[in-house]
Amino acid sequence: MNITELTVHELQEKLKNKELTISEITKAYVDRINEKEKDVQAFVTTLTEEATKQSEEIEEKINSGEIKGEFAGIPIGIKDNMCTKGVKTTCSSKMLENFIAPYDATAVKKINEENIINLGKLNMDEFAMGGSTEHSYFHKTYNPWNLNKVPGGSSGGSAAAVAANMVPWALGSDTGGSIRQPASFCGVVGLKPTYGLVSRYGLVAFASSLDQIGPITKDVRDSAMLLNIITGHDEMDTTSANIEKKDYTKALKKDVKGMKIGVPKEFYGEGVQPEVEEKIKAALEEYKKLGAEIVEISLDVAEYSLATYYIIACAEASSNLGRFDGVRYTHRAKDYNGLWDLYKKSRSEAFGDEVKRRIILGTYVLSSGYYDAYYKKAQQVRTLVMNKFNEAFGKCDVIITPTSPTTAFDIGGKLNDPLSMYKADICTVSVNITGLPGISVPCGVDNDGMPIGMQIIGNRFEEEKILNAAYAYEQVEKFRENHKPTFKK
Amino acid sequence: MQVSKEQILHIANLARLNLKEDEVEEYLKNLDEILNFANIINNAPTEDLGITIGSNEEKNVFRKDEVKIFEDRDALLENAPSKENNMFKVPKII
Numbered sequence: 001m002n003i004t005e006l007t008v009h010e011l012q013e014k015l016k017n018k019e020l021t022i023s024e025i026t027k028a029y030v031d032r033i034n035e036k037e038k039d040v041q042a043f044v045t046t047l048t049e050e051a052t053k054q055s056e057e058i059e060e061k062i063n064s065g066e067i068k069g070e071f072a073g074i075p076i077g078i079k080d081n082m083c084t085k086g087v088k089t090t091c092s093s094k095m096l097e098n099f100i101a102p103y104d105a106t107a108v109k110k111i112n113e114e115n116i117i118n119l120g121k122l123n124m125d126e127f128a129m130g131g132s133t134e135h136s137y138f139h140k141t142y143n144p145w146n147l148n149k150v151p152g153g154s155s156g157g158s159a160a161a162v163a164a165n166m167v168p169w170a171l172g173s174d175t176g177g178s179i180r181q182p183a184s185f186c187g188v189v190g191l192k193p194t195y196g197l198v199s200r201y202g203l204v205a206f207a208s209s210l211d212q213i214g215p216i217t218k219d220v221r222d223s224a225m226l227l228n229i230i231t232g233h234d235e236m237d238t239t240s241a242n243i244e245k246k247d248y249t250k251a252l253k254k255d256v257k258g259m260k261i262g263v264p265k266e267f268y269g270e271g272v273q274p275e276v277e278e279k280i281k282a283a284l285e286e287y288k289k290l291g292a293e294i295v296e297i298s299l300d301v302a303e304y305s306l307a308t309y310y311i312i313a314c315a316e317a318s319s320n321l322g323r324f325d326g327v328r329y330t331h332r333a334k335d336y337n338g339l340w341d342l343y344k345k346s347r348s349e350a351f352g353d354e355v356k357r358r359i360i361l362g363t364y365v366l367s368s369g370y371y372d373a374y375y376k377k378a379q380q381v382r383t384l385v386m387n388k389f390n391e392a393f394g395k396c397d398v399i400i401t402p403t404s405p406t407t408a409f410d411i412g413g414k415l416n417d418p419l420s421m422y423k424a425d426i427c428t429v430s431v432n433i434t435g436l437p438g439i440s441v442p443c444g445v446d447n448d449g450m451p452i453g454m455q456i457i458g459n460r461f462e463e464e465k466i467l468n469a470a471y472a473y474e475q476v477e478k479f480r481e482n483h484k485p486t487f488k489k
Numbered sequence: 490m491q492v493s494k495e496q497i498l499h500i501a502n503l504a505r506l507n508l509k510e511d512e513v514e515e516y517l518k519n520l521d522e523i524l525n526f527a528n529i530i531n532n533a534p535t536e537d538l539g540i541t542i543g544s545n546e547e548k549n550v551f552r553k554d555e556v557k558i559f560e561d562r563d564a565l566l567e568n569a570p571s572k573e574n575n576m577f578k579v580p581k582i583i
Contacts, residue, residue, distance in 0.1 A: 085564075102564035196545045209543040238550040239543065307527040318504060325505075327577050332570035339580050340505070348507040356506055360497065360516055361523060363504040374527065379540035381533045386541060419522045435544025460544075 003028035004165035008074055008222045011168060015073070022062070022073030026055035029075050029119055033166045039487055042141050042151075042161035044080045045088050046120040051075060054117050061115075071229065072115035077167035079158050080121040081128055082108050082213065083202040087118070091204050092136035093126045095350040098330045105202020106237070107171060107213045107230045114229055119167050123157030126352045127321065128178055128206045130154050131424055134415055135354045142411070143186060144485035145450055149408040152182030158216045159186040163485050169217040169226055173203055175210045176309050177403075177428025180440035183216055184403035184453020187442045187483060189470070190216045191223045194461045195435030196241035198227075199234035207316035208239075210309075210432040218480065220441065220471040224248035227463065243461065251464035252471040257291035259469065262396030264299035267427055273406040279444035279452045280402055283473060287400075290472050295396045301385045305430035308385065310422055311365050311378035312433070318362030321355070357418060382433050389434045393459045398469050401427050403440040403453035427455060437463050441470045442479040451483065492520050 003025055006014070014020040030048045037043060061067045078084060081091045083101030090096045104112060111118070125135035133141040133156025141156045143149040144164040151160040155172030159182035162170050172179040174192035183190025191214045198213045205211060215226035227248050234240040263284065268277055284294055326332040326346025333345035351359070365374035392399060404427060414421040431438040437460075440453040454473075458466040497517055501508045508516065559565065562575065571578040 099568055100564070102559075102561045102567075195543070235552065239545055241545065303529055304533045307530045310523065311527055311530070322505075326570065327579055328569060330568050330570060336580070339582055342580060343505040344507045347505055351506075356508075356512070357516060357519055359504045359506065360500055361520060363500050364492070364496075364520065364524075367500060367503065374524075374530075376540060377530050377533075377535065379542060380535035380538045381530050382541040383538045384533055384535055386544070387538075418519050419526060422523070422526075433544075 004032045004168070006168070007218045008168050008225060011074060012070060022059040023055045025073065026051050026075055026117060029167065033119065036164050036166055036487070039147055040142050040144055040160050040164045040166065041139050042122055042157040042164065042166060043077070043120045044090055044092060044123050044138055044157070047087065047118055048120070051117045051119050058115050058117070067115060069115055073117060075117045075119045075168060076111060077119050077122045077158060077161045077170040078108060079124055079155050079170070079172050081124060081173055081204045082171060083204070084108050084118065084121065087121065089121065089204065091127050092124045092138055093350065093352065093355070094137045095324050095331045096329060097137070101202070103202065106199035106234045108202065110230050110232070111171070122155070122161055122170060125154035125156070126355050127204070127317070128154040128173060128175055129317070129354050129358055131177070131181055131421055132414065133157060133182070134411065135352055137352055140411060143408050144487055145187060145408070146448070147487060147489045148411055149450065150185065150411055152185035152408060154178040155216060156182045159183050159188055159190065162186070162188045162216050162218060169215060169222050171213060171230070172216045173211060173213050174432065175206050176313060176432050177425045179214045179216060180403050180428050180438055180453065180455060181425070183440045185408035185451065187451030187479065187485065188216055188218060189220055189223050189439065189441055190214065191227060191439045192431060192437060193227065193231070193463060194241070194437045196239050197437070197461065197463070198230050199232070199237040199240045201234055201236035205320040207313040208320060209316060210313060220467060220474050221249065221252055223439070224252060224467050241461070246464070248463055248467055251467045253468050254472055254475050255291050256287060256469055256472045259292045259398065259465070260295050260396040261287055261292050261469070262295050262297040262392055262399040264297050264392070264399060264401060266298065266300050266302050267401035271405050271426070272402055273446065275446040276402045276406065276452050280400065280454050283443045283454055283477070284400065286473060286476055290476070297392050297395055297399070299388055299392055299399070301388050301430060302426050304381050305385050305433050306423065306426050308378040308381040309425070309429035309433055310361070311374050312382065314358045314362030315366050315375050316362070318359045318366065321359055324350070354418070385430055386434050389430070389436065397465050399457040401455045401457070403427060403455040407446045407450035407452055431457055436460060437466055439466045439470050441474060443473070443477060444479070445483055449486070491524050492517060
């Protein structure tokens with residue numbers, strides 16, 4: 001049995017049947033990290049020693065009957081922008097290189113309450129700004145399917161670690177596609193929940209009206225299970241939705257009879273890699289066989305969404321990142337002349353290139369004389385995009401698009417062309433603008449063997465429908481049985 | 490060029506960033522390209538549409554204004570690059 005290839009629900013089954021012990025599982029993952037991390041470099045901080053110790057303690061407590069719990073002893077990896085008490089939270093930035101949060105993020109607290117074992121903090125684009133994880137201050141992360149390709153981003157470390165079997169599942173965050181796009185590039189499942197479903201307390205803010213934490217997993221069942229753990233109303237986040245907690249695994253049905261799937265023609269064609277379009281069209285044929293009805297719809301807002309997204313996200317970021325002032329969060333420049341100089345020098349030397357670019361863009365669109373033309377107009381376009389999606393959901397239950405117009409690109413391929421990097425987010429950003437839930441599931445590979453992701457978008461708080469659609473398709477596609485990362489160079 | 494060198498230096502100052510000469514050139518070029526692209530929102534039919542600041546429906550969430558003691562003050566101050574007497578320390582301002 002190859003332990004690290006198992007999904008979490010398979011691990012649970014083996015634990016239940018006493019075929020495996022908790023310490024055996026942790027040991028298998030620690031060994032796997034020791035073997036693969038040098039090639040993939042998915043972590044900022046590994047906690048292998050701590051995890052080993054914790055696994056023994058949890059095992060003892062379970063044996064003595066002190067604790068129970070269906071997830072006790074299951075390992076996880078956490079994106080390095082979620083606060084973990086006592087363990088560094090760097091956001092892959094020099095600014096927070098030595099920052100140790102004095103509290104746990106709510107999502108992390110919920111993980112800890114289940115006695116899930118944290119194997120480490122995962123690499124990302126600095127402050128979650130980017131789509132390739134090349135903007136990490138520490139190091140790049142490499143795509144397990146081809147080590148010359150990017151894993152996507154910004155949750156590239158999370159997606160690559162899951163794909164490389166270094167963690168069984170991981171938490172990521174998604175502001176404009178940062179869970180779904182790396183999941184697509186790495187052949188795993190990534191879910192961005194409805195805005196407000198998962199508390200953002202303790203998630204280092206990038207764009208507060210768009211950010212959302214979600215699961216990155218090997219399959220759809222694990223996605224539903226991890227979502228079950230992290231959802232729930234939280235007083236510490238005023239945008240947290242006060243709705244009843246659901247069991248999302250109940251939505252995992254093998255058919256989609258009567259489901260109407262909307263296909264927006266504007267998300268296909270020009271700019272979309274032919275194999276991506278081909279595989280998604282093939283998936284739509286599978287859906288017909290599973291009982292769904294395909295409805296062609298129009299959503300002529302993709303480009304407006306992208307422009308609006310970058311205006312709003314950068315505006316919010318320029319404000320959110322104001323707190324990094326050289327006073328409270330570990331980094332301070334060595335020599336300075338007065339307070340202003342301290343601010344400027346500390347920020348200029350500790351923020352990376354992409355972060356500075358976005359702060360400048362965000363400050364520009366908020367500045368006197370440009371606010372109405374850019375920021376206010378973008379907020380109006382946001383209303384327009386929401387109206388268009390509301391109209392679309394009058395005609396269908398879920399919407400299917402590519403997750404990304406292309407498969408993973410080469411390392412360095414878009415690094416010197418920020419606009420081209422931004423344009424790769426065209427299929428994912430409207431989901432953040434509207435606050436809707438979206439899931440990316442693998443639907444095949446391209447001619448070079450790189451995974452292709454299909455995005456399923458649902459209406460607000462209708463995670464069940466997208467999970468149902470994703471699960472039903474996964475049972476016939478059997479991606480994990482047919483395709484595996486090769487770690488080729 | 491939509492943005493001048495003076496403007497970008499003004500913006501950088503507002504954002505408390507120092508830009509090196511080569512950064513000024515690069516960011517000017519980037520900003521120009523990105524704003525040129527972003528200008529497509531001017532074609533969006535938004536007449537009579539209100540603004541959206543967030544996607545959730547709740548507007549104001551109130552709680553009691555109570556003082557709560559954060560227990561782990563030491564852990565918080567542990568992150569201060571400079572501190573004195575349990576406080577963050579900054580250079581003299583007045």
